[in-house]
Amino acid sequence: MRSCGILMHITSLPSPYGIGTFGKEAERFADWLKDAGQKYWQVLPIGPTGYGDSPYQPFSTFAGNPLLIDLDELVENGYITREMCEEADFGADPSYVDFEKVNRTKTALLREAFKGFTDDVGYTSFIIDERDWLEDYALFTALKDKFGGRPWTEWDEDIKMRRPEAIELYKKELAEDIRFVKFVQYIFYRQWDRFHRYCNKNGIQIIGDIPIYVSPDCADVWAQPELFELDERRNPSRVAGVPPDYFSATGQLWGNPLYNWDEMKKTGYKWWLKRIGKASDCFDMLRIDHFRAFDTYYAIPFGHKTAEHGTWEKGPGMELFTAIKHDLGDVNIIAEDLGDIFDSVKELLKDSGFPGMRVLQFGFNPENSDNDHLPHHYPENSCAYTGTHDNATIMQWYKEADEKSRAMARRYLHPHLFERLNMAFIRNVYASPSRLAIIPMQDVLGLGKEGRMNVPSTLGGNWNWRMKQGCTTSARAEKLRYLAETYYR
DSSP: OOEEEEEOOGGGSOOTTSSOOSSHHHHHHHHHHHHTTOOEEEOOOOSOBOGGGOTTSBSOSSOOOGGGSOHHHHHHTTSSOHHHHHHSOOOSOTTBOOHHHHHHHHHHHHHHHHHTOOOOHHHHHHHHHTHHHHHHHHHHHHHHHHTTTOOGGGSOHHHHTTOHHHHHHHHHHTHHHHHHHHHHHHHHHHHHHHHHHHHHHTTOEEEEEEOSSOOSSSHHHHHOGGGBOBOTTSOBSEEEEEOSOSSOTTOEEEEEEOBOHHHHHHTTSHHHHHHHHHHHHHOSEEEETTGGGGTEEEEEETTOSSSSSOEEEEOOTHHHHHHHHHHHOOOOEEEOOOSSOOHHHHHHHHHHTOOEEEEGGGGOOTTOOOOTTSGGGOOSSEEEESOOTTSOOHHHHHHHSOHHHHHHHHHHHOOOTTOOHHHHHHHHHHHSSOSEEEEEHHHHHTOOGGGOOOOTTOOSSOSOBOOOTTOSOHHHHHHHHHHHHHTTO
16 A cells, blocks of 8 residues: 655754643644655654764663653643743753753753652553563663763773662662653653553554664663673674765764674573564554675774775574564564675575565666666655665755755656656656655655755754644645645655
C-alpha cells in the first residue's frame, strides 16, 4: 500500500519553552498531518542527548530525553506552577534550540516537580517493568552529576570498573538522585504513551530511529563492557565511522565503541532483542541507521584523528535478524542503506526483506550520470526521501550546487509553471514507485540554509532548528493532500 509522511524531530516543534515537546503543539502537528493526507511522522532518536546535543549519541539506548517532557502537563498535575514556567529562561529565539539553556532550566523545573511527587501505582509498575535498564541508567546519571558531568571513563577507579562495594556505596549515597532520574523517566514514558496513542487514534503512525551504535559515554557501555570492543582499561580498542564519501573527504570519525559480536552471539543477541523490543513498543516502524554495519562495518584504530585508515570487518548478518524475528515476530524496519554499499550488503537487505532508502537529492550530479537515486530506478520495496536529516535542504542544495547538477535537476524534475523547486522535488518523490515517501518538514516549508538540521562530521550548531509558529497552514496541508491523492498515497 502506497503512503507518505513527514520527517521532523520532536525538538523542532514550536513551544514557549525553548524546545519542542510532547505537548499540545505535538498533537496539533499530528492533526495537521492528518489534514495533509499523511500517514507517518518520522522522528529522530528520542534518547537523552549529551555532548554536541546529537540524538545519535545518547546517554542510554533505552532511556528517554527529559527535554521532550511537556511542562504544561506537570502544571496541570500540580507538580509545578504556571508562574515557574513563565518566569524561567529557555532562550528568546523561536527558531532555535539553545540546548545548554534549555537543559539547565528544564532540569531545575523537573527537580521542583519531583519535590511534589509521591509514588503512585503507575510509577511502581514502571520501575519494576523497566528495571533491566532503569537501575543502571539511574545510577549512571546520578554518578555523572556527582562527577561534574565527566565521562564515566574519568570517574574514580572503583566505580569506573563497577566494583560491587562501590556500586552499593553509591546507591546509598545517591539514593535520592537515583529516584529523581526514575521519576523523570516515568514522566517521559507516560507522556510518550499518551502522545503515541493520540497519533495512532488520528491515523498517524510514528517512525522511530535507532542509531546503529551507542555513545562511548553511555550507561550501556559502562554497565555491560563485555558487549563492546574495550581494552582492560575500558577504553575502546577500535571505534566506528565510515571512510571518505560524498559527505566528507576524510570520512566520518564517529568515535563510537564497536560491538563485540562474538560475545553478543554467545548471549543469543539478548541486548539487541531488548533494544528492538523496547523500540517496537515505542514506535510503529523503525528506521535503523547505518544498516550496512550488520553486514560489514568500518573499524578505525582508537586514537586516529580521521576515518581515512580503517578496515572493513564482518558483522552478524542475517543471524541477528533471524533471532529478532524468532523472539519478536515481524518488526516493521526501514534499512538506511546509504553510502558505500557492497554487494553483500545488498544481499543482506534482500534476504531481510526490509525496504531500503532512496534520496532524490543524491540523484543529481555534474556528470549527468544515471544512478540508483533517480526515481525511475526506485524499487517498490523502498522508502523515498527528498533528503535526510544529514542533507542540506532542497533550496540550500540548489543554491550551492554546480550549474551542471542544477541543470540536470531542472530537466529531470520539469517544474510546472509557478511551481517552486522544493515542491517539484516532493512531487517527483510522490510519483516514484516507492511504497513510502517521506519529506523533511524543512523541504515542505521551502527553507534554505537556516533549516538545515545537521552537517555530518561537524560539532556544534547542529540539531537546533525549530519550526516557527503558524507554518502548518491549511494551504500547505491542501497542497500535500492533493499530491498524496494524485499519486495514490
